[in-house]
Amino acid sequence: MGTIGELGEFGLIARLVRRLPPSARVPLGPGDDAALVAAPDGRVVATTDLLVEGRHFRLDWSGPYDIGRKAAAQNLADVVAMGARPTALLVGFAAPPGTEVGWAERVYDGLGDECAEAGAAVAGGDVVGAPQVTLAITALGDLAGAPPLTRSGARPGDLVAVRGRLGHSAAGLGLLLDGWQDTADPAAGEVAADPAGREGAAGPAGREGARELVAAHRRPRPPYAAGAEARALGATALLDVSDGLLQDLGHIAAASGVLIDVDSAAVPVPDVLGPAGLRYALTGGEDHAFAGTFPAATVLPPSWSVIGTVAEGIGVTVDGASHGAGGWDHFGE
Amino acid sequence: MGTIGELGEFGLIARLVRRLPPSARVPLGPGDDAALVAAPDGRVVATTDLLVEGRHFRLDWSGPYDIGRKAAAQNLADVVAMGARPTALLVGFAAPPGTEVGWAERVYDGLGDECAEAGAAVAGGDVVGAPQVTLAITALGDLAGAPPLTRSGARPGDLVAVRGRLGHSAAGLGLLLDGWQDTADPAAGEVAADPAGREGAAGPAGREGARELVAAHRRPRPPYAAGAEARALGATALLDVSDGLLQDLGHIAAASGVLIDVDSAAVPVPDVLGPAGLRYALTGGEDHAFAGTFPAATVLPPSWSVIGTVAEGIGVTVDGASHGAGGWDHFGE
Numbered sequence: 189m190g191t192i193g194e195l196g197e198f199g200l201i202a203r204l205v206r207r208l209p210p211s212a213r214v215p216l217g218p219g220d221d222a223a224l225v226a227a228p229d230g231r232v233v234a235t236t237d238l239l240v241e242g243r244h245f246r247l248d249w250s251g252p253y254d255i256g257r258k259a260a261a262q263n264l265a266d267v268v269a270m271g272a273r274p275t276a277l278l279v280g281f282a283a284p285p286g287t288e289v290g291w292a293e294r295v296y297d298g299l300g301d302e303c304a305e306a307g308a309a310v311a312g313g314d315v316v317g318a319p320q321v322t323l324a325i326t327a328l329g330d331l332a333g334a335p336p337l338t339r340s341g342a343r344p345g346d347l348v349a350v351r352g353r354l355g356h357s358a359a360g361l362g363l364l365l366d367g368w369q370d371t372a373d374p375a376a377g378e379v380a381a382d383p384a385g386r387e388g389a390a391g392p393a394g395r396e397g398a399r400e401l402v403a404a405h406r407r408p409r410p411p412y413a414a415g416a417e418a419r420a421l422g423a424t425a426l427l428d429v430s431d432g433l434l435q436d437l438g439h440i441a442a443a444s445g446v447l448i449d450v451d452s453a454a455v456p457v458p459d460v461l462g463p464a465g466l467r468y469a470l471t472g473g474e475d476h477a478f479a480g481t482f483p484a485a486t487v488l489p490p491s492w493s494v495i496g497t498v499a500e501g502i503g504v505t506v507d508g509a510s511h512g513a514g515g516w517d518h519f520g521e
Numbered sequence: 522m523g524t525i526g527e528l529g530e531f532g533l534i535a536r537l538v539r540r541l542p543p544s545a546r547v548p549l550g551p552g553d554d555a556a557l558v559a560a561p562d563g564r565v566v567a568t569t570d571l572l573v574e575g576r577h578f579r580l581d582w583s584g585p586y587d588i589g590r591k592a593a594a595q596n597l598a599d600v601v602a603m604g605a606r607p608t609a610l611l612v613g614f615a616a617p618p619g620t621e622v623g624w625a626e627r628v629y630d631g632l633g634d635e636c637a638e639a640g641a642a643v644a645g646g647d648v649v650g651a652p653q654v655t656l657a658i659t660a661l662g663d664l665a666g667a668p669p670l671t672r673s674g675a676r677p678g679d680l681v682a683v684r685g686r687l688g689h690s691a692a693g694l695g696l697l698l699d700g701w702q703d704t705a706d707p708a709a710g711e712v713a714a715d716p717a718g719r720e721g722a723a724g725p726a727g728r729e730g731a732r733e734l735v736a737a738h739r740r741p742r743p744p745y746a747a748g749a750e751a752r753a754l755g756a757t758a759l760l761d762v763s764d765g766l767l768q769d770l771g772h773i774a775a776a777s778g779v780l781i782d783v784d785s786a787a788v789p790v791p792d793v794l795g796p797a798g799l800r801y802a803l804t805g806g807e808d809h810a811f812a813g814t815f816p817a818a819t820v821l822p823p824s825w826s827v828i829g830t831v832a833e834g835i836g837v838t839v840d841g842a843s844h845g846a847g848g849w850d851h852f853g854e
């Protein structure tokens with residue numbers, strides 16, 4: 189099939205665009221100086237992220253399809269976290285000229301499929317050569333006339349609730365860092381799941397659980413319906429958990445000028461997370477669950493878990509006590 | 522002042538955001554999951570580009586302020602090339618953790634100043650660590666209810682016209698590739714301007730001319746008013762010259778299904794471009810001039826140069842003959 193360097197910029201764009209379905213929300217798609225995207229209420233929600241090989245993903249841990257899905261998901265989740273409906277993605281794709289065309293196509297398959305799940309479409313982009321694979325994703329969205337759900341609206345007395353998985357991606361990353369490899373040999377699989385004999389996230393859950401966690405790391409599954417749902421339920425603040433629950437709730441606490449207390453017993457910690465599950469759930473990022481605050485009287489549907497309360501003060505506590513839990517710093521080593 | 526790695530992600534964002542003025546077109550700026558940008562006519566023009574150190578700029582050839590201005594300019598020009606008014610920029614910034622904070626701040630000063638020239642503002646972004654400095658820029662814009670000026674509207678009989686500089690950036694790049702260095706010593710300057718004794722772009726124009734060309738390479742100056750002007754003049758197609766005039770006119774020819782003939786004697790080739798000036802003007806990219814087609818009876822203001830005509834056929838000719846001139850392929854070496 190050849191490399192993207194052999195195919196050249198315009199040939200590659202033509203090949204990639206062919207994989208992307210058109211959308212009514214994108215009246216003018218790829219092929220001109222810029223795209224045109226619907227913004228029905230006269231405003232557009234816009235967010236951008238840069239994902240760099242070796243820092244945000246590893247080519248030996250994730251295939252191109254999952255890299256595309258994950259890159260799209262983390263930006264679509266940011267749009268949804270404003271209470272908006274995603275409309276379009278713009279994709280900057282950089283890769284070494286020796287990259288196989290088929291590999292690049294699979295990245296775009298992943299981008300397109302994740303967009304489709306969120307109701308959006310790829311509207312345009314750019315392809316360039318670079319030493320590392322890099323994805324620069326911009327997601328756009330529509331608030332349908334509603335005010336944005338920012339981080340600054342939490343009020344003392346509000347409930348704190350989450351929808352979506354917590355800790356799965358971090359536990360899966362832990363397994364990969366420990367050298368976990370999938371294998372058809374059950375015995376080898378068990379050993380590989382915890383090669384150092386340490387407290388392993390997949391310990392009790394075994395090979396199937398490990399697979400589930402690693403899959404969650406490779407491809408987050410943000411519950412995209414949560415944005416519109418939170419808005420309809422009267423949420424006062426909302427964000428997606430990208431760096432870790434406690435750290436991200438800290439953003440709501442700081443922006444709203446409130447104290448958020450998390451009830452650790454109420455945090456959903458499924459068995460698959462293993463003995464370190466609560467730590468993963470409180471500090472693990474990249475699952476892109478949604479965390480929000482709601483007026484105290486709100487009756488939340490079962491898809492949301494109430495995990496804490498908002499009070500006067502500032503900061504985040506767990507069971508009333510301060511904690512030293514951090515999160516992910518994009519310049520950290 | 523320290524490095525961006527020492528400052529950390531959130532500290533750096535706070536420092537960078539402080540350099541950016543607010544804008545009425547950005548009702549919600551940096552600091553939440555996503556920004557909110559005005560899209561008054563219910564649509565948004567959107568384009569994205571990825572600029573990678575060593576491929577799109579060199580740190581020994583361009584300072585951070587010019588890198589910021591150039592990155593912004595090439596995206597703002599894409600918005601203007603649709604006949605739109607730029608409203609906002611989203612900026613993904615990647616750099617090694619050892620990068621000086623002051624260096625990053627100057628990139629954002631450049632981004633902000635270029636935005637201001639085009640009437641836009643930086644609405645949000647992302648900062649990450651990476652081995653190379655990388656800028657991922659998304660520009661948004663407003664068509665004010667007008668149809669977009671695409672590449673597909675050129676019709677036989679139309680005039681072809683350009684507004685803005687041609688060839689300057691390529692000539693400046695040629696000087697830098699030849700080892701040109703600015704110097705206060707006139708004699709050394711003349712020698713350095715053409716170290717190999719080759720046909721030098723700066724030959725006749727001397728050191729001042731060389732400076733002008735190198736400055737043009739470091740910081741393009743797209744005439745942003747050209748988009749609205751072209752629309753008001755009834756342009757049938759428009760684009761910005763990013764890869765080279767002939768190559769870019771080829772995109773209009775292909776999208777419109779027409780033949781474009783360029784009259785080489787009508788192409789503006791100022792003396793500063795030197796003896797190879799016409800070649801630079803026809804094939805050099807990155808000045809982000811605007812090239813468009815207009816109905817034959819259009820009376821163009823003096824800021825536009827009529828350089829050719831549209832006929833039945835396909836492709837681009839120069840003085841009626843085919844040419845082998847290429848342009849810039851983003852995967853080429």
